[in-house]
Amino acid sequence: MANQQLRIPIFVLLSLASLSQLAFASGSIFTCEQAQFDSTMQLCGIAAVAMFALIALAYIGGEAFQSPRMLMWSKAEAIQAFASLVIVSVILFSLSSMCSFQVGELKTVLGLPAMPKIYADAGGGADTLYNASSRYIENLAAISLSNINSLRYDLGAYERRISYNTFECAGDCLFSLASVSVAPFGGESMKLAITNNLLGIATVSYLSSIFQYFTLVYIYGGIFMLFLPLAIVLRSVPFMRHFGGSLIAIFVSLYLIYPIMLVADAYIAPGFTASIGSGEVAMCPRDANTYCKGSAIFSTVPPVSATAGITCKWRGQDDTCKGKLESELDEAGYSEAKMNGLFPSQIPNAIKLNVLIFLSAVFLPAINFIVIVAFGRELSRFLGEEADMSRLGQMI
């Protein structure tokens, strides 16, 4: 009976081991590099062989000393070592699949009606899932930074306009040398306060997106790959089995679920603007180099609706987006007309854009981490011990 039970893990193990290599494709992500993948497989193999050797020694010892306890322990641990090997094989198979599965294929397989523009523009969906998650978070960070640029320009423009004073002739000024001083934009100190607050929100959004970017870079760096061979050993050692299960759960959550959630975010982020009833969301770029970089994360190909996406308006395009570039702030001149030409963003529009970026950079990741934590906890419980990953969510 025990032999029959063993057939399943062996069969699954061999199938997955062969498929892992078939599914493998080299990519720019470190985790997906052939050498990294091979060395992980090698380490897992060494860990498995070492573990089986230890169990074999225990079995031999059990036979030599006629110790039924040792024999029973060896048999039980052999099954656990097999189970660990199957789990690790499943993970490696999933990992290699994510290195080769493309977002374009995802769209085809699921029959989705549209693809995020950032993926359509990058080889028509040729990104693997790992590259796709990086691309999304890079674009999110880019638009957060463009937004900060835009707000910085607005603050500079308000500061210049508020401090601007004119001296008007008071009628008899030629004789009395009297004049009336006026600060025509003095009332904009209110807008300055509001824009300062918006900059605070924009900074939080930027920090959140950049935190996620570096987290992803760290994950892709491959440090957690060491968990896999370690997990094979630890899961096969009594007393440490639960700890090994926790390591596997952490690995799966960060290496498999987190990138998938980011790709899911890329697919659903355009939904924020798909059916808003209060008009378009416009962005006024204030830097010729960054322009509206990253704004494509809210667009799909084909567009999901007429209001979907951010309208990137270059200066002078219409009344929403007059004004200058950040580098031209000091060229404003001294007349009131020149000061008018600075034309900061309209406050309601700036608020709308900020809220949109904040939701993408903070609200969606908060949902991601709720799901990741729930998944990690359940998986670790399934593998033996409940890992408390709730702190991860607090990073957002």
Added chain:
Amino acid sequence: MMKQGNPSNPALRLLFFASLAILASAGTLYAANANPDYTYFWLALGIPTGVVAIAYMASYAFNSPALRAVLQDELLQILATGAVALTLVGTQAVVDEYAVSVLGAAGNVDYPDIASAMDAASAKIATLAGGAASTLTGMEDASNIMGREASRGVFCNFMGVGFSLNNCSPFNAYRGSLTAGAFTTSIALADTYAQGFILSLARAYAFSIIIPIGLLLRCFKASRSAGGALIAIGFGFYTVYPAVILTTDNLLHGSTPKDSASIPLMGKCDPKDPSVSSALSQFTSYGEQLTQYETTKNIAYFVMVRVLFLSILNLIITLSFIRAFAQMIGSEIDVSSLARIS
């Protein structure tokens, strides 16, 4: 024919029958082309059923009764997930069919040509956003004029000796309060935009992507908790959130004026008047206009109660529901991080 000595067969038959019924229902939903979009519901339930069926066959191939027992449990979970899916669809239909008209009647509001709670809530949020934006614009205009007029001063100088007269500067006293009011209104406006974006996201993808993924994940043991979280979040923001928005806004107001008021604008100030009396009377008069009870009450009620307070309340109720519902379908989640947007 029931096999003697194997009591699990009748139960298994029941499970298979029920799962097939659920799949058939999901297929019907797919064919119905309804709003919301249930296209992927059948796929979310079909894939796990297929996986379990293949594993069940494998259990015979490898002669593993233990695996069969596990699979029977898993099939039960697919069945439960199907029941959850049908409950979501049914609840959504009830909310769209009845809740909108009931809530409309309670708030003495007619929603012509609006078929769903989502449409009604989106229209409501757009109205609130328009109101908050016009209030903010009014404050901006008032502040611009006040800043310009309050800055007026006469400057007279001859050979380094002279005087300056700033009769209009007392108007600066109002600017701090106006800025505080505008600051609050800008946050209220941000709240309404955020609600609008969340509704838009839920409308586009809750039933078409988020909930189907949740259903799919809920069918497997290791991802059951994550699936439950996604189902609860998707359903919470698509069905409960719009209903809560309509409920809190329609039931709260009664006969109280619901709209904001326009901000009075000050006239020109003459800094050359050597007597301060005219500037003083202008100052007092504008102050009275600005702090007039009806004006301030309407603006404060609209901005602070109808927009700010209700947006927080709506979110708290929705998140409480999400947490409770997730728990009900087998997922313990901490939604406090989502409350940070309020």
